[in-house]
Amino acid sequence: xxxxxxxxxxxxxxxAFRVSTRRACRATGVWRSLLTYQSTRPPQxxxxxxxxxxxxxxxxxxxxxxxxxxxxxxxxxxxxxIYRLYCAEELQLRRKRPRRRRRAVPRGPRRSATRxxxxxxxxxxxDTLADGRLVRVLTLIDSYTRExxxxxxxxxxxxxxxxxxxxxxxAQRGLPRWITVDNGTEFTxxxxxxxxxxNHVQLDFSRPGKPGDNCLIEAFNGxxxxxxxxxxxxxxIAEAQQILDHWRTDYNTERPHRSLxxxxxxxxxxxxxxxxxxNRLLSCTx
Numbered sequence: 001x002x003x004x005x006x007x008x009x010x011x012x013x014x015x016a017f018r019v020s021t022r023r024a025c026r027a028t029g030v031w032r033s034l035l036t037y038q039s040t041r042p043p044q045x046x047x048x049x050x051x052x053x054x055x056x057x058x059x060x061x062x063x064x065x066x067x068x069x070x071x072x073x074x075x076x077x078x079x080x081x082i083y084r085l086y087c088a089e090e091l092q093l094r095r096k097r098p099r100r101r102r103r104a105v106p107r108g109p110r111r112s113a114t115r116x117x118x119x120x121x122x123x124x125x126x127d128t129l130a131d132g133r134l135v136r137v138l139t140l141i142d143s144y145t146r147e148x149x150x151x152x153x154x155x156x157x158x159x160x161x162x163x164x165x166x167x168x169x170x171a172q173r174g175l176p177r178w179i180t181v182d183n184g185t186e187f188t189x190x191x192x193x194x195x196x197x198x199n200h201v202q203l204d205f206s207r208p209g210k211p212g213d214n215c216l217i218e219a220f221n222g223x224x225x226x227x228x229x230x231x232x233x234x235x236x237i238a239e240a241q242q243i244l245d246h247w248r249t250d251y252n253t254e255r256p257h258r259s260l261x262x263x264x265x266x267x268x269x270x271x272x273x274x275x276x277x278x279n280r281l282l283s284c285t286x
Contacts, residue, residue, distance in 0.1 A: 009028055010025055013028055047075065050073075051089065054070070059227075059231065060093070060226040060231075063082050063083050063091075064079060065256050069256065112143070114144070116144050117142060117144075117173060118177055119177070122139065122140045122179055123217040124139070124184060124186070127240070129234050129235065136157055137224075137229075137240075138151070138165060139151060139217060139221055140169065147266060148265070150165055150169050151224075151245065151247075158186060158191065159192040159193075162186050162187070163192050166201075167195070175199055177201065178201070178202050179204065180217070181203055224247070228244065228247040251264075
């Protein structure tokens with residue numbers, strides 16, 4: 001029971017039975033000093049104000065990521081203080097968790113990346129423009145560094161369009177050995193199959209109806225949906241591409257990533273020091 005609940009309990013007993021505060025505390029087992037205590041803790045208005053500003057800009061960040069951002073800015077605070085102020089300012093996120101109607105079934109491990117640029121993951125997302133037109137977004141990440149390699153918005157995609165995007169990214173950083181994809185028509189097309197064959201890239205298809213086989217790109221898509229697509233109303237494809245490029249830069253260079261010990265993906269790609277988080281030891285195959 002929290003101190004506030006104990007105070008309210010004593011108040012209720014005192015008013016309901018019309019007894020003194022001393023007798024109400026004796027009956028409930030609450031110390032009288034709890035009722036008369038006056039906190040001497042500083043209000044920390046500057047920290048509260050900065051926390052509200054960050055939460056207003058990055059509305060999908062929880063208190064742990066906000067704590068990482070504050071530490072980068074020079075605030076000498078620990079996560080417990082940020083959590084207390086985070087709750088006091090009523091900044092908590094409430095996400096609807098899907099109900100699991102079936103028990104999880106153990107399956108064999110998937111191929112995991114052991115170095116950068118070895119395994120990529122690719123998928124599609126959908127959104128709607130302001131005039132009702134549909135837009136598709138091709139997402140591509142490096143499975144080891146979690147770096148976003150491409151975010152391309154177009155009205156529609158064919159296998160040839162996907163191959164062009166992969167060729168452009170490969171020209172900048174080289175091609176991987178494997179690309180994890182689902183069974184969409186663009187990924188199973190002859191054009192993409194021919195591109196993969198001539199470039200010595202193996203397409204690793206997930207099992208039908210098993211999005212968990214490509215869990216890394218699904219997690220990335222969830223972040224993209226919460227932090228970008230759900231917060232903007234695109235007027236055109238060009239505006240959508242501009243906002244996606246800006247979010248991709250922020251994701252790669254600024255956004256703390258939990259599986260990378262709260263470091264941005266680009267920091268590891270640049271050759272800086274890299275300390276993997278224990279979260280990377282948790283396989284997505286469970």
